[in-house]
Each structure stands twice: as C-alpha cells, then as structure tokens.
Amino acid sequence: MSDQTGRRKTRQLYIGNVPIGGDAPISIQSMTSCPTxxxxxxxxxxxxxxxxxxxIVRLGIPDEESARAIRLIKNETRIPIVADIHFDxxxxxxxIEAGADALRINPGNLRNxxxxxxxxxxxxxxNIPIRIGVNSGSIDKTRFSHPTAEALVDSALEHIKILEELEFFEIKVSLKSSHVxxxxxxxxxxxxxRDYPxxxxxTEAGTYEQAIVKSSIGIGALLLDGIGDTIRVSITGDVVKEIEAARTILRSLGLRKEGIEIISCPTCARKEFDVEAAVNELLEKTKHVKKYLKVAVMGCVVNGPGEASEADVGVAVGKTGAVLFxxxxxxxxxxxxxxxxxxxxEIFQ
Ligand code: SF4
Incomplete structure (x- = not known):
C-alpha cells in the first residue's frame, strides 16, 4: 500500500536515532572500507x-577484535553503527554488547x-533491528540454479520466517544483485x-562510472515506484563518492532538497567560457553545502539567459563578460x- 506521496508504506524501525520506513525521509548509508x-x-x-x-554507517565484523572495537568507535562518534556479520x-x-545499533545478519546462516x-x-x-541482506551470491543453490529475482525474494522470506517464528519483527530487508x-x-x-522497510x-556495482550508472538506474527506478526506505550506492573506490552519488540520486528525484544542484549546458561551438572547469571548481568548493540551491552555468548568451534565469542563481557568459542572474x-x-x-x-550568502 502506498501513501499520498506515492511512497509505499512500510513499518518503521530505528537504527540508533535514525528512523527507517514509514514516513521517515529516505536515509543514506555506507560501509567503511578499512579494517574495523x-x-x-x-x-x-x-x-x-x-x-x-x-x-548510518556499516562496519564489517570478521573477528572478535573488530566486534570489541565497536565500543571505542561508538565512544568517539554519534552516527548509528550497523555491525555486518556472516555466520558467527x-x-x-x-x-550488540559493544553498542552496535543494528545488525546485518542472515539468521538462516546460523548453525541452529x-x-x-x-x-x-x-x-x-x-531494541536492535536486524537487516536480512540477501544477494545473488547467497541464495540457496540446492533450490535455485540461478539467482533470479524470485530466488532472492524466496531466500529473504526464508530468513524472515525464522525471525517471525520467534515473534521478532524489527526487520529490514535488502535484495541485491549486480544485475540491475x-x-x-x-x-x-x-x-x-511484505511491508518490511x-x-x-x-551490489558489486564496480568502479565509479559503472557503479553510478547501475545504482542510478536500479535505485532510481525503485524510488520512482515509491519503493525503498534507505539506500546505499556501492562503489569500488572512495566511500565518500558513495554519499555524494546517493545525495544526487535523491535530489534528482525530488526526494531531498539539499546541496548544490548544477544546471550547466553541454557546451557547443558557441561557448565563450570553459564551463566544465568552472562547474568542477564550484562543485569542489561547495560539496559540503547542505542548503539546497539551483546554480546555473551557461556557456553563451544564446540559450544561457533563459536557462540561467530559472535557477536560484546563475551566469550566462558572453564575449566580453557575463550576466549574473x-x-x-x-x-x-x-x-x-x-x-x-x-x-x-551568492551561494554562501
Ligand atoms: S548555452 Fe550556449 S554554449 Fe551552451 S550548449 Fe547552449 S548554445 Fe551552446
């Protein structure tokens, strides 16, 4: 069932102080890439x-030392921590003892x-929720020869059943595949x-360019359907890029109003200015800006003024100078x- 905004209504749970599901804003998360x-x-x-x-940040927990490290990490940060555990x-x-705010673990992988x-x-x-994280590599190969969508869903339902039989419903679900x-x-x-968040x-979306394209299509298509409560853009590379991409996806869909949205022309033979260099410099200098602003940078005065004038602030560049809108x-x-x-x-005003 979806609400009036077209977003599918899910149960709500909390990871630390961040609400997930229900009418909560779609949250952005990532995972650290260094040893915990x-x-x-x-x-x-x-x-x-x-x-x-x-x-929300997820930490891989491959051993006891990593699990114990959560306590010290929690002492120094306020962001909710998800402990990512396989099997053990x-x-x-x-x-949990060390203070994790949530777990990612598949109960069907436990021994008994x-x-x-x-x-x-x-x-x-x-009061800690569990994310059941199914992906194409983890489906039951004795039942499914290929990691189809149906196999992913079936696998998630199996894990969910184990928790529901114990009357545990603080569940979040992911169904990831590298095939969009x-x-x-x-x-x-x-x-x-089901209505779990x-x-x-x-998953395994690859390095920057491919990951951005795959995530934008996959995550974007679902968000446009009103499906999804929290997102992670996976990129092989700098984790900060994941957050920048996630923010851009949400902003492009009108689901977040924050950060600088650049309107820039692709440039053509009429350009009077190095638009790309200017946009890159602006993005670098404003990447931590939280307030939402549409900034236009247009390479000439043919189409420039029309486009620039629709932004909150913008420039159209002519032969001898530029017009600030x-x-x-x-x-x-x-x-x-x-x-x-x-x-x-104008941006920092
Ligand atoms: S704004 Fe001007 S320079 Fe930019 S693409 Fe349009 S016509 Fe070309």
Whole structure:
C-alpha cells in the first residue's frame, strides 16, 4: 500500500536515532572500507562520511577484535553503527554488547535454533533491528540454479520466517544483485507482498562510472515506484563518492532538497567560457553545502539567459563578460574572471 506521496508504506524501525520506513525521509548509508579493528582509520573514514552526508554507517565484523572495537568507535562518534556479520552468532552478540545499533545478519546462516534464539533475545533486549541482506551470491543453490529475482525474494522470506517464528519483527530487508533488472524486479516482487522497510542497493556495482550508472538506474527506478526506505550506492573506490552519488540520486528525484544542484549546458561551438572547469571548481568548493540551491552555468548568451534565469542563481557568459542572474532577474554584469567568486558569494550568502 502506498501513501499520498506515492511512497509505499512500510513499518518503521530505528537504527540508533535514525528512523527507517514509514514516513521517515529516505536515509543514506555506507560501509567503511578499512579494517574495523584499526580504530583511528575507521574514525577518520566515518568523519569523512558524516561530513559528506552519511547518516548510518556499516562496519564489517570478521573477528572478535573488530566486534570489541565497536565500543571505542561508538565512544568517539554519534552516527548509528550497523555491525555486518556472516555466520558467527558470537560476533553478533559481542557487537550488540559493544553498542552496535543494528545488525546485518542472515539468521538462516546460523548453525541452529539455539543460536538464533540467543541472537533474537539480545536484539530484543537492546531494541536492535536486524537487516536480512540477501544477494545473488547467497541464495540457496540446492533450490535455485540461478539467482533470479524470485530466488532472492524466496531466500529473504526464508530468513524472515525464522525471525517471525520467534515473534521478532524489527526487520529490514535488502535484495541485491549486480544485475540491475534482477535487483529491480526482486524489490518490486517483495514490496507487493511484505511491508518490511527496504534497504536498496546494487551490489558489486564496480568502479565509479559503472557503479553510478547501475545504482542510478536500479535505485532510481525503485524510488520512482515509491519503493525503498534507505539506500546505499556501492562503489569500488572512495566511500565518500558513495554519499555524494546517493545525495544526487535523491535530489534528482525530488526526494531531498539539499546541496548544490548544477544546471550547466553541454557546451557547443558557441561557448565563450570553459564551463566544465568552472562547474568542477564550484562543485569542489561547495560539496559540503547542505542548503539546497539551483546554480546555473551557461556557456553563451544564446540559450544561457533563459536557462540561467530559472535557477536560484546563475551566469550566462558572453564575449566580453557575463550576466549574473538571481531568482530570475539580472542583478549585474561581471567580468569573466569574477564568475566563480560572484557565484560563491551568492551561494554562501
Ligand atoms: S548555452 Fe550556449 S554554449 Fe551552451 S550548449 Fe547552449 S548554445 Fe551552446
């Protein structure tokens, strides 16, 4: 069922102080890429992620030292921490004890019912949700020969059943595939039948350019359907790029009003100015700006003024100088070397 905004209504849960699902804003998350036990490195990475706009951070927990590190990391940060665990329920218990705000673990991967019961009890005691994270590599190969969308959904339902039988419903679900049509179909199928909040992502999306394209299509298609409560853009590379991409996806869909949205022309034979260099400089200098502003940079005065005048602030560049627009009106003529400083002055006003 969807609400009046077209967004599918899901149950709401909390990861730390961040609401997920229901009418909560779609949150942005990422995962650190350094060893969790290297606390200074993790803290530095978390700081960069938070500055870029990350709201939830996931840490890989491959061993006990990493689980124990959560306590020290929590002492130094305020961002909610998700402990990502495969198979070993003791690491899950240790992570909960150390202060993790949520777990990513698939209960069907635990050895027996006693381990699942212990896990559910610990989560319940501390009010901690569990993300069931299914991806194409983790489906039951004895039942499905190919990681189809149906197989992903079926696998998620199996894990969910284990928790529901213990009357545990603080569940979030992801159904990731590196094949975008499969991932989109899996989330759509799941959203038809269950109302648990959904964590969207394309897994193993590759390095920057490919990852951006795949994630924008996959995550974007679902968000346009009203499906999805929290997103992670996976990129092989700098984690901060994940956050920048996630913010751009949400802003492009009108789901967030924050940051600088650049309207720039593709340039052509008429350009009077290096538009690309100017836009790159502006983006670099404004990447941590939280307020929403549409900034236009147009390479000539043929189409430039029309486009620039629709932005909150903008320039159209002519042969001898540029025109600065604000809220649809020309406010002054400036020289070409004043373009960046004039726009920055308006942005930081
Ligand atoms: S604004 Fe001017 S320079 Fe830019 S693409 Fe349009 S006509 Fe070409």
């Amino acid at each position: 036990k290297n606390i200074p490195l993790v803290l530095a990475e978390i700081k960069r992620l938070e500055e870029a706009g990350c709201e 329920y003791r690491l899950a218990l240790e992570s 019912k006693e381990q699942v019961q212990a896990l559910v009890k610990a989560c319940r005691d501390k 049509p499969t991932m989109v179909r899996a989330y759509r199928l799941f959203a038809e039948i 959904l964590h969207l992502g394309v 604000k809220n649809g009106k020309v406010i002054k003529n400036i020289s070409k070397d004043q373009i960046i400083s004039a726009l920055l002055e």
